[in-house]
Amino acid sequence: MDLNQPTGKGSVLIAMPALLSPGAKVLSVTDNAPDGGNTYKQIPGATSSCANKSVDIWYCENCKPGVTELKFHLSGQPKGSINAFLEVSDMALSSVVDGSGAHVSDGTATSGGLEVGPSITTTAKDFIIARYFPTVPLPTGVRPAAWTYTTSYVYVLNAPLGTYQPTLTGGSAGGSFCIGMAAFKTGTSIAVPQPSHNQN
Numbered sequence: 001m002d003l004n005q006p007t008g009k010g011s012v013l014i015a016m017p018a019l020l021s022p023g024a025k026v027l028s029v030t031d032n033a034p035d036g037g038n039t040y041k042q043i044p045g046a047t048s049s050c051a052n053k054s055v056d057i058w059y060c061e062n063c064k065p066g067v068t069e070l071k072f073h074l075s076g077q078p079k080g081s082i083n084a085f086l087e088v089s090d091m092a093l094s095s096v097v098d099g100s101g102a103h104v105s106d107g108t109a110t111s112g113g114l115e116v117g118p119s120i121t122t123t124a125k126d127f128i129i130a131r132y133f134p135t136v137p138l139p140t141g142v143r144p145a146a147w148t149y150t151t152s153y154v155y156v157l158n159a160p161l162g163t164y165q166p167t168l169t170g171g172s173a174g175g176s177f178c179i180g181m182a183a184f185k186t187g188t189s190i191a192v193p194q195p196s197h198n199q200n
Contacts, residue, residue: 013031016153034064041060062094128181133178134168142168
């Protein structure tokens with residue numbers, strides 16, 4: 001997976017693969033940081049699956065700069081993957097993950113096309129992200145208003161401690177979906193996502 005531009009020093013890098021084959025798994029994630037690759041960890045509790053597909057969240061904290069490529073090392077013989085990536089700056093430099101992740105597997109959208117995600121409770125001011133994989137047509141938005149929508153994931157910036165649950169809107173009635181979610185602690189300043197690095 002090629003990135004649009006090199007990553008910065010000390011950021012949190014979040015890799016979110018969606019595998020398109022049943023039974024396939026991500027074994028590890030590596031990158032090409034010039035000073036030696038960063039170490040990526042899987043978020044416990046954030047893996048989900050639906051319609052023989054799976055989504056996952058991996059991250060590195062206080063990352064070395066200059067990353068322009070990620071590699072996803074997979075088990076089995078996967079048919080392919082759809083990967084998303086986000087760089088977030090001004091985050092905690094250690095122990096950045098706030099608790100465990102959360103997920104919904106084999107979810108079913110309501111008759112109104114709503115896809116109700118998992119809930120997660122935070123203990124600090126956090127950056128919260130939820131990676132999703134729906135059936136066609138894609139959802140077109142998210143609620144409540146604190147969440148920001150993209151076509152691969154939704155997120156909340158600088159969320160005060162509390163409980164958060166996204167609901168995707170505009171999806172297919174009765175469609176299958178899965179969502180994995182994680183929360184990351186911000187640093188002393190305000191977390192800033194780097195959207196120029198997003199990749200699908």
